[in-house]
Amino acid sequence: MTPVSKARAAASAAVALALHGLVLRPMMLTWGATREEAARSYPGDELIPGADSSSTMATTLPAPPSEVWPWLAQMGCDRGGWYSWDRLDNGGRPSADRIVGEWQGLEPGQRLASVPSGRAWFTVAVLVPERTLVLRADTRLPSGSPIDAFHGPPPVAFVSSVWGFHLEPAGADTRLVVRTHGRSRPRVLTRPMDVLFWEPAHFIMQTRQFHNLRARLARAA
Structure with a gap:
């Protein structure tokens, strides 16, 4: 050259x-969020003090919060899936296309499998039915093994994050705002991964989830 x-x-x-x-x-x-929505604080933000990564994405769904909530309440690889690209995040098993009563029970502290093997999970951190669902994941690096909670000093290398779903009435519809908040170490290694991989991956998966939730609600209506 x-x-x-x-x-x-x-x-x-x-x-x-x-x-x-x-x-x-x-x-x-x-993506999809107004300036006001992106600037606001949401329940669950306080769970990650000193967060060094964040996103706020939003969409309008064609149903009231009371009809949107059951779809969110049954999320999880061991339940209704994640309504995104199932081959990537649900082991190829299709996400639920109907409301299943046995998956509607949700409690603070409950684990929702994030991978089909069940070896990693989200923990229900904040739960306000028809209003707020915040899922938390704490992971040790590089093994990827979950950490239930940090008691004392955190590991040298880790990722701690929340994935929050916030519902607000919008006439006959629902405004769904999804906020992520994360903190990771060592930042010299995790920041490039955030920018080059995790942020684009989240964008691809979250926009797909928005699309699939909208489609399911439209069919139900």
Whole structure:
């Protein structure tokens, strides 16, 4: 590669990075949310003090909160799935396309399997029926093994995060705001992973979940 070609490649990379940082990344992290929604604090934010990553995505669903809530209440790989790309997050098993009564019981502290094997899970951290559902996951790195809670100093390498679903009436519809809040160490390694992998992955999975929830509610109506 000639010096001119190298300079052009470096300039192209710099432009691409700037475009991602100034336009694409902010758009992904606040997809569908209003400025007010993105700026607000939500229940569950306080569970991750010193959070160094966050996103706020939102959509309007064609049903009142009382009809949206049962779909959220039955989430989990060991229950109704996650309504996203099932081959990626549910072991290929289709997510539920109906409300199942036996999956409606949800309690604070309950574990919801995040992988089909059940070796990792979310814990129900905040629960206000028809209003708020916050799921928490604490993971040791690099093993990926769950940590129930931090008692004393955290591990040297870890990820601690919440995934919150917040419902608000919007006429006959529901405004669903999904807030993530996370903290991880060592940041010199986890920040590149956040920007290059976890944030795009969350965007892809969350927008798919929005789409599938909207479709299920429309069919039910």
